Amino acid sequence: RPTVTFDNVVFGYESDRTILQGLSFEVPAGDNVAIVGPSGAGKSTIARLLFRFYDPWSGRILIDGKDISQITQTSLRAAIGIVPQDSVLFNETIGYNIAYGKDGTSDQQVMSAARDASILPFIEQLPQGFDTEVGERGLKLSGGEKQRVAIARTLVKNPPILMLDEATSALDSRTEQDILATLHRVSRDRTTLSIAHRLSTIADAHEILVLDQGKLAERGTHSALLQHD
Numbered sequence: 001r002p003t004v005t006f007d008n009v010v011f012g013y014e015s016d017r018t019i020l021q022g023l024s025f026e027v028p029a030g031d032n033v034a035i036v037g038p039s040g041a042g043k044s045t046i047a048r049l050l051f052r053f054y055d056p057w058s059g060r061i062l063i064d065g066k067d068i069s070q071i072t073q074t075s076l077r078a079a080i081g082i083v084p085q086d087s088v089l090f091n092e093t094i095g096y097n098i099a100y101g102k103d104g105t106s107d108q109q110v111m112s113a114a115r116d117a118s119i120l121p122f123i124e125q126l127p128q129g130f131d132t133e134v135g136e137r138g139l140k141l142s143g144g145e146k147q148r149v150a151i152a153r154t155l156v157k158n159p160p161i162l163m164l165d166e167a168t169s170a171l172d173s174r175t176e177q178d179i180l181a182t183l184h185r186v187s188r189d190r191t192t193l194s195i196a197h198r199l200s201t202i203a204d205a206h207e208i209l210v211l212d213q214g215k216l217a218e219r220g221t222h223s224a225l226l227q228h229d
């Protein structure tokens with residue numbers, strides 16, 4: 001399990017506007033660190049930099065001490081699994097959706113990931129059924145079940161780093177609790193960076209970083225930050 005480090009990262013999309021203003025933090029191996037902050041603070045930008053959609057203007061992003069610009073795209077993608085807020089499923093079996101785009105995925109890996117995401121009974125089924133009647137193999141997945149497919153997809157190649165990007169914010173609160181429990185379970189033995197805008201969704205983070213206008217306004221444990229409020 002790797003350590004993820006942001007070391008004085010400065011970045012903007014346009015040269016006249018700096019978005020991240022010298023951001024430094026570390027996610028220790030196997031820990032769970034969460035970033036919260038208002039919309040526009042730069043949270044998603046952190047995710048995009050970690051995936052190297054962009055490179056920092058200055059500063060470094062390291063995985064186990066190695067600058068990610070020195071890591072091949074293939075290894076970077078294998079190292080980091082992202083659970084997005086929302087994902088689109090093809091009208092193919094859940095199993096196919098889990099393996100899609102992941103070269104050389106075995107049935108074993110699909111089943112194991114589906115089991116970890118608690119979606120295993122559905123892997124032979126189609127995700128969306130049909131308009132009027134549920135088709136032969138079709139079923140209509142709920143938002144929570146769809147999110148379980150996304151989690152299985154993320155886990156299928158067993159990435160040691162997880163990035164949870166508002167992973168439950170599209171769900172109603174009861175479903176959110178179920179999915180949070182699953183995410184808690186699957187992130188326990190991985191290095192996890194969560195992005196969220198509500199403190200309630202990141203109760204299990206070891207450290208919470210409060211990002212405001214591209215700077216860390218505060219950092220601390222969940223209970224310490226709640227006391228401040």
Ligand code: ADP
Binds near residue numbers: 014015016
């Ligand atoms: P490179 O790695 O290509 O030598 P840099 O490390 O300087 O370039 O920057 C990485 C990316 O960020 C490049 O695409 C560069 O154009 C862009 N960039 C760097 N500094 C600025 C800046 N001050 N304003 C806008 N874009 C910048």
Ligand code: ADP
Binds near residue numbers: 040043
């Ligand atoms: P958050 O995830 O915290 O809501 P983002 O990281 O998405 O914030 O955005 C931070 C800032 O960067 C915002 O002001 C946003 O408008 C700006 N921004 C995001 N993406 C782009 C882009 N592709 N080009 C220019 N500005 C962008």
